[in-house]
Amino acid sequence: MRVVVGTCGFQRGRRIHYRLLDAVEVQQTFYDPPPKSQLESWRREAPENFEFTVKAWMLVTHGYNLRLWRRLKREVVGDRSAYGGFKLTRENLWAWSVTLESASALKARIIVVQTPATFRASEDNSERVVEFFNNVERGGFTIAWEPRGTWWNNRDLLEETARKAGLIIAGDVLRERLPPRGQEIVYARLHGLGGAEVNYRYKYTDSDLEMLASIICGGGWREAYVMFNNIHSFDDALRFKQRLGGWCGS
Structure with a gap:
């Protein structure tokens, strides 16, 4: 089984991540996608076996939000109300092309x-996800969908939607947000324990990480991405990576 351990965003200097971890999920592409030349420079400076994953631009999923849009430096085209929620609009198609x-x-x-949690589990939203991903260019990428909110209480609808849209389901496996049986890749995004859906200040204990290893190594998946998304992400990811073999009995 291949296990890739990394963080959501760079918490240390990039070269430290490259040397000690396996991957990073780039967050800048969610808030304000950097120029193509900058991203190509990151790829060139990283070791060949270091993996980048990309968080899709918020315009595709979240739509107009003044607090988030204040972070944008890139000029946005068209009608602001046409963004978000997987609307099959010219604006969303352009934002997806940037991703x-x-x-x-x-x-x-x-x-x-x-x-976001505001994109609730419903038949209408399910149809919107399916329509969007069955009509957009996918570029050969694997697309991992992490829903927030009520989707996790509607597992049948969540799994049916992902299957029809050709997506894998990502989630916080320590919060029992596991992918469906038969999904070959698990993409775990770990947001801390306690609190509501996220608790970014949480620091994982050794017993937490041992439980995580048990879930990852015992799930029968072909591959696992274990991506920490808390303020202690780098330290927690490094501890997990260093002890993974022992916990998994290899």
Whole structure:
């Protein structure tokens, strides 16, 4: 089984990540995608076996939000109300093309699409996800969908939607947000324990990480991406990576 351990975003200098971890999920592509040349530079400076994954631009999923849009430096085209929620609009198609460009520049394999809690589990939203991903260019990338909110209480609808849209389901496996049986890749995004859906200040204990190893190594998946998304992400990821073999009995 191949296990890739990394962080959501660079918490240390890039070269430290390259040397000690396996991957990083690039967060800048969610808030304000950097120029293609910058991402290509990151790819060139990283070791060949270091993996980048890309978080899809918020415009595709979240739509207009003044707090988030204040972070944008890139000029946004068209009607702001036409963005978000997987609307099959000219604007969303353009935003998705920017995500594909970013993923290509980094030679990524996986694009992570995270939907907000306001994008609730419903038949209408399910149809929107399916329609969007069955009509857009995919560029050969594996697309991992992490829904927030009520989707996890509607597992049948979640799994049916992902299957029809050709997506894998990502989630916090320590919060029992596991992919469906038969999914060959697990993409774990770990947001801390306690609190509501996320608790970014949480620092994982050794027993937490041992439990994580048990889930990852005992799940029967072909590959696992274990991506820490807390303020202690680098330290926790490094501890997990260093002790993974012992915990998994290898």
